[in-house]
Amino acid sequence: MGRKIYKRIRNRFFKRLSVRLSVTYGLIFLVSIACLDTLLIYNYSKSQYDKNEERYSNIVDTIAFMKEYSSQSYGDFIPLLSTQVEDFDDRVILMDSSGLVLMDNFGVYKDQTINNNEVSNVIETMGSNVGYYEYKGKKMMMIAIPIMNENSIENIVLFSAYVEIIKGKVSSFNKLVIFTSMVISLFFIILSFISTRKIVAPIRTLTIASRKIQNGELNTKVNIIREDEIGTLANTFNNMSEELYKIDVNRREFVSSVSHEFKTPLAAIRVLIESLDDKDEKDTYIEYMNDIYEETTRLSIMVNSLLTASRLEETKIQKEVINLKKEIYEVYKLLMPLAKDKSIKLENYCADDFTIEGDRGCIKEILINLVDNSIKYGVAGGYVSITTFNENDEQSRGIKITDNGLGISDKHINFIFDNFYTADKSRAFDKKGSGIGLYIVMKLVQLHQWNISVESTLGKGSIFNLYFSE
Template sequence: MVNSIRTKLTATYVILMLAVMVLTSFFLHSLLEQYYIDHQYETVSRAAMPISELAGSYLRTTPDVVTISNLAEGFAQQINARVLITDHRQRVLGDSLRVGGMVGSTLEREEIEAALEGEEGRSVQFSQQSQQWVMQVAVPIYSEENIVGTVFISTSLAFIYQVLGDISRLLQIATVLSLLFAALIGIYLAQRLTRPIEALTGATEQMARGDLSQRVPVRSKDEIGRLAKQFNNMAERLQEMTRQLREFVANASHEMRTPLTSLNILVKSMREYPLEEEEREEFLEDIDQELERMIRLVESLLDLTRLDRLAAEDTVAMADLVPTVVNTLEMLKKKALEKEISLDYTVPEETAPVFAVLHQIKQVVFNLVDNAIKYTPAGGQVHVSLKQDPNWLVLTVADTGIGIPAEHREKVFERFYRVDKARSREAGGTGLGLSIVYEIVQRHGGQIFVEDNDDGIGSRFVVKLPLIPEAEAAQSVNKN
């Protein structure tokens, strides 16, 4: 619980709020303290001015201590402070405090010294005698532009610090309330933030246990929302891949089981029943056909496996595909003649280059033409053409065979899919040829589709491979 994201986020909110409130309180307390002290200084300084003017008239002649003390006492009662009046030698001539006053003594203070130099003296200090903070202000007394004494005022700052104390307590209460509020907001926001993460964690755990149907709701468009969306996409793809893998294993097992069953029956028959030489040869021929069928199936499965290592092991090169296409077609002419099928092609002398793995392009041509020969009856035709348009190199394989109904055209490139399973097995097909072609074309960045011929007889497979832009082709040639 302590190490959870929710706890860490909530603690972060609380710590941040605490730091903000402490800094704000310190700044506000300092600002208010300075404001109140400056205001008090201005108040005391203004109050000292009329005292200075009146005292100046008394100090022109021999000062009367009683009169000056009465003057100090009268103003002290008005401003609630202690007022002392000194001469230019810092000797106290009047004190608002009658009992225990300082009349006749010398008051040596920095504030008075500053006033005697024509400036206002000012200080704030803690009084050990009264156990409180006090402010002392001294202003000069002029007589005919000569400084003849000073007015020294001492006033308590207890009220100011009492107000500041009250403000500090209010700030402390506000800090506590802010921390509680921050904790509540933090818990709410942390729950809102971590709820989808917890949902993702739970769904991931369920997927780890084998439940690939897990999905999480996408409630936002932020980073977590995008993460949830990508998780759902990943789960969907994983579920689909698992489904395809299971179907692939089931289909492969089924395809392997059929020839194995036939082989088992043939071998047992040869062991258990006496056979004539002619029958034995017929059985051996059937065994040979089933073995050839298994070999083709295994080779097709290996071809699909090799495609997964295209980027790692096969070298993609810039090449003209004309020689590869022509050599493959010439190799298949013998098979076409054996079935009494006319195989012809229209291929230019050269085409613009494409990035390709040549042995895989050869497999594309071989599988498409081989399929066309298999499903075209004797006397039919298979025509292959290669041409280029501004952006694509287009390979077309057209036949006059049995054709492919429209509802099956999107599925013919799936693994082990057959339009007519009985006829496909009879023709020796494994159900993997077109899926291998589709995988190769997709890995080359191309397109493949099937359509009817213009006359409606047979099928036409069209493969489109992207041409290399002229600038990129020229750059590749220069590098070579």
């Protein structure tokens, strides 16, 4: 039971990002400060013992100086040395080069031969040698230093002393360093936990907002104002939320518009079919069938437009050099029957050598929709003309599609490229369009990284400017 509770608490606790970050930062800090403490303690301990060794080396220099300026016989030198070290607390032993004790300030080893590790190493290496031992539960230092006469050892001075004072200093320093490190570590862990919670807080806010979007609240936004990466993430999230909301609104409008657009011709077809009677005259029967044909044609055009619009995002541009005047003539051939029905004249004033780089199929689709739009909303006896401008300027060259139709009001002109923005919103006569054509035009223009604009005066006509430059 206790094990299950521990496991549950552990899993719940350590699943939090703030805890994991705090633990990670804490471990990194602890390892770093442990290495620093080790280095500090080692250097301090070494410096203390080095100072002690240096102290005894200075004493040896003094002894060597005294011997140099005393009489040449040991009988005269030793009493002089004894008076200099009689107050010295540590043991000082003066030996000849073979290890025979000439003087012991405690008077124990006089005239005895000492051959311990330190003395042996001095004789062998002609250099100082230090050793540390435990004696009666206390740490003792033994240092042997040679007194040189040119290239040979004349005397050896052996010091032995307890270093408990140094050991105590080192121990006190160690405790101080460890205590200070523990306090700093505790402070750092608390600070890192607070800071990581502050870092994680906006992430939690984003998580909650994401769940709201997952549950359908697409207009959810977060109020996170920061100038770092999290602030950038929050701004991106808000932009994404806004785009998702727009997409959802457009989807709803799309479904509503499609339903409405399909409903009208389907209702007309149903009424026409229900009105048919075997007793109707042939002319009436043919008239009804023609009306049904027109409505089914309209449905077919609408379905094709919908398919084209749905595939726009998957369209891959395959650029080639296109003579625009020839392409316009091909489009005019296709739309000439529609223009003749309304006695609208199609004019092509494009320069003969005007060429562009683009996808031929996309260019044709753009021209068909723009010219068809001008014919559809043109007036009887009117015109649709296409002219080029700035033919030699790569930065602003393009074409104008001009008509003298009914025009578009200022209220609606900014929305005509929206999907399903139909004639009943922007035109003051019977609607014959699905509102998809200009949306397709805009998408294809954007795929080419071109630009398009419109100028219009209600009751006088419209001009669509297509710029073939980024």
